[in-house]
Amino acid sequence: MSAVDRLLIDPSGRQPRADARRNVERLVTAARAAIAETGVDAGAHEIAARAGVGVGTFYRRIPSRELLLLAVLDEVLGETIEVADRALADPDPWQGLSEFATAYVKLRSESCGIGEALGGACGEGLDATLAALRERFRLLVERVQSAGVMRSDVAWQDVPFLLASIATGRHTLGLQATEDQWRRTLSVLLDGLRTPTATTLPGRAPW
Amino acid sequence: MSAVDRLLIDPSGRQPRADARRNVERLVTAARAAIAETGVDAGAHEIAARAGVGVGTFYRRIPSRELLLLAVLDEVLGETIEVADRALADPDPWQGLSEFATAYVKLRSESCGIGEALGGACGEGLDATLAALRERFRLLVERVQSAGVMRSDVAWQDVPFLLASIATGRHTLGLQATEDQWRRTLSVLLDGLRTPTATTLPGRAPW
DNA sequence: AGATAACTGGACCGACTCTGTCCGCTTCGT
DNA sequence: ACGAAGCGGACAGAGTCGGTCCAGTTATCT
Numbered sequence: 001m002s003a004v005d006r007l008l009i010d011p012s013g014r015q016p017r018a019d020a021r022r023n024v025e026r027l028v029t030a031a032r033a034a035i036a037e038t039g040v041d042a043g044a045h046e047i048a049a050r051a052g053v054g055v056g057t058f059y060r061r062i063p064s065r066e067l068l069l070l071a072v073l074d075e076v077l078g079e080t081i082e083v084a085d086r087a088l089a090d091p092d093p094w095q096g097l098s099e100f101a102t103a104y105v106k107l108r109s110e111s112c113g114i115g116e117a118l119g120g121a122c123g124e125g126l127d128a129t130l131a132a133l134r135e136r137f138r139l140l141v142e143r144v145q146s147a148g149v150m151r152s153d154v155a156w157q158d159v160p161f162l163l164a165s166i167a168t169g170r171h172t173l174g175l176q177a178t179e180d181q182w183r184r185t186l187s188v189l190l191d192g193l194r195t196p197t198a199t200t201l202p203g204r205a206p207w
Numbered sequence: 208m209s210a211v212d213r214l215l216i217d218p219s220g221r222q223p224r225a226d227a228r229r230n231v232e233r234l235v236t237a238a239r240a241a242i243a244e245t246g247v248d249a250g251a252h253e254i255a256a257r258a259g260v261g262v263g264t265f266y267r268r269i270p271s272r273e274l275l276l277l278a279v280l281d282e283v284l285g286e287t288i289e290v291a292d293r294a295l296a297d298p299d300p301w302q303g304l305s306e307f308a309t310a311y312v313k314l315r316s317e318s319c320g321i322g323e324a325l326g327g328a329c330g331e332g333l334d335a336t337l338a339a340l341r342e343r344f345r346l347l348v349e350r351v352q353s354a355g356v357m358r359s360d361v362a363w364q365d366v367p368f369l370l371a372s373i374a375t376g377r378h379t380l381g382l383q384a385t386e387d388q389w390r391r392t393l394s395v396l397l398d399g400l401r402t403p404t405a406t407t408l409p410g411r412a413p414w
Numbered sequence: 415a416g417a418t419a420a421c422t423g424g425a426c427c428g429a430c431t432c433t434g435t436c437c438g439c440t441t442c443g444t
Numbered sequence: 445a446c447g448a449a450g451c452g453g454a455c456a457g458a459g460t461c462g463g464t465c466c467a468g469t470t471a472t473c474t
Contacts, residue, residue: 016421017419017420017421017471018471019421019422019471020420043460043461043462044461045460045461045462048424053423054422055424055462055463055464056421056422056423056424056463056464056466057422059462059464060420064462064463065462065463118379120379120381134381134382154391157382158395161382161384161388162392162395165372166372171326171327172326172371174334174338175341175364175367175413177368178410180409180410181365181368183410184361184365185368185372187409188399189395189396190399192394192396192397192398193399202387202391206382206385223450224442224449225442225443226441226442226449226450227450227451230450230451251433255452260451260452261452262434263435263436263437263451264450266434267450267451417474418472418474419472420469420471420472421468421471422468423468423469425465426463427463427464428461428462428463428464429461430461430462431458431461432457432459433456433458434455434456435454436456437453437454439450439451440450440452441448441449441450441451442449442450443447444445444447
């Protein structure tokens with residue numbers, strides 16, 4: 001069920017008017033954009049303005065700002081899980097992992113709110129979805145390690161951290177990042193992950 | 208000149224009382240801790256409370272919250288430049304780079320405010336210092352590439368981005384990072400940087 | 415077409431946060 | 445011991461943000 005549908009359930013069971021439905025769709029789209037640009041702190045007024053409606057309209061259909069954001073985040077994470085499942089279906093394990101990694105990092109770099117949600121900034125609301133995504137990570141990494149094309153001193157738990165690390169700002173040290181700087185970083189990182197490897201990892205795996 | 212000294216210049220030319228000097232020292236220390244934990248948004252009241260003084264004392268000596276933070280950030284970046292200079296003095300180029308990289312990532316991971324400052328979140332106030340640090344990056348990378356131990360398709364400008372990427376949160380996907388997760392990420396990344404390399408980088412270098 | 419229920423927009427409210435000031439009291443240095 | 449320098453924290457003023465209310469508008473049904 002999409003985020004729009006979930007928000008359109010009417011207690012009286014009636015179909016909402018066409019304009020009401022249109023506005024909810026606009027609000028969900030706007031929330032997605034606001035989450036990407038502003039993060040999970042995106043305000044109700046900001047989202048309403050992006051959608052081209054007043055705050056009154058916002059609160060007519062949406063119980064609270066937090067619930068809207070949660071619904072949208074859950075939807076986006078659900079799409080990510082689908083991408084992971086397609087990657088698991090790829091006959092070449094490394095190819096599958098590397099395609100998923102690219103999509104995952106791209107999503108994170110284009111939406112700072114998603115990054116915060118994955119970092120746990122949204123309370124318990126997303127626990128189940130996060131667990132499902134975690135499971136896909138484990139499967140993807142175990143498959144590629146069984147095939148012998150990833151260094152074995154990396155734990156599967158390292159991989160979310162490795163990928164999470166590539167997503168940061170457009171600037172550092174006064175330097176301007178190109179649109180796809182993250183692709184370069186990811187490329188170096190994937191090279192570091194392939195077998196054989198030069199050094200062994202320090203410390204213990206995260207848990 | 209240290210941040211403390213810079214803030215203790217008295218318009219009348221007199222030496223400030225001992226307790227005043229002590230409090231400014233405490234405030235600078237507290238600001239450093241607050242920048243690390245809270246970031247560059249650390250509030251004046253928060254810093255004063257950490258220092259164990261009232262806000263009145265804060266504003267007696269400090270023109271504004273922003274100036275204090277700028278002075279402290281500049282001091283920390285200055286120390287980082289010194290670390291880079293020591294790395295450049297190391298006879299082994301790769302060893303030098305790798306030591307500096309470790310120190311740089313450690314600093315970034317322990318102080319989120321430094322990360323924001325390096326990301327340009329502090330306006331123009333740090334431009335000169337950032338340029339000086341940038342220069343050290345260029346020298347370090349060029350030296351290691353001339354020695355043939357770093358893949359040549361990486362631009363020196365890539366390296367700040369690569370290192371900036373490793374510093375993020377303690378959690379992702381509901382997983383808990385160990386204290387030194389960043390060392391593992393850095394290790395993979397440095398392996399990816401060494402010659403020879405498997406793939407060539409996509410896109411163009413940042414500028 | 416007219417009636418009416420649903421919907422809309424944005425002014426507004428109250429709670430909160432943050433920077434910076436003021437002033438009665440304390441402490442240092444002589 | 446005395447006066448100037450320093451101290452702390454209550455307070456002011458500006459701003460933000462989530463959420464409500466209601467007068468006016470619009471869709472839908474008869």
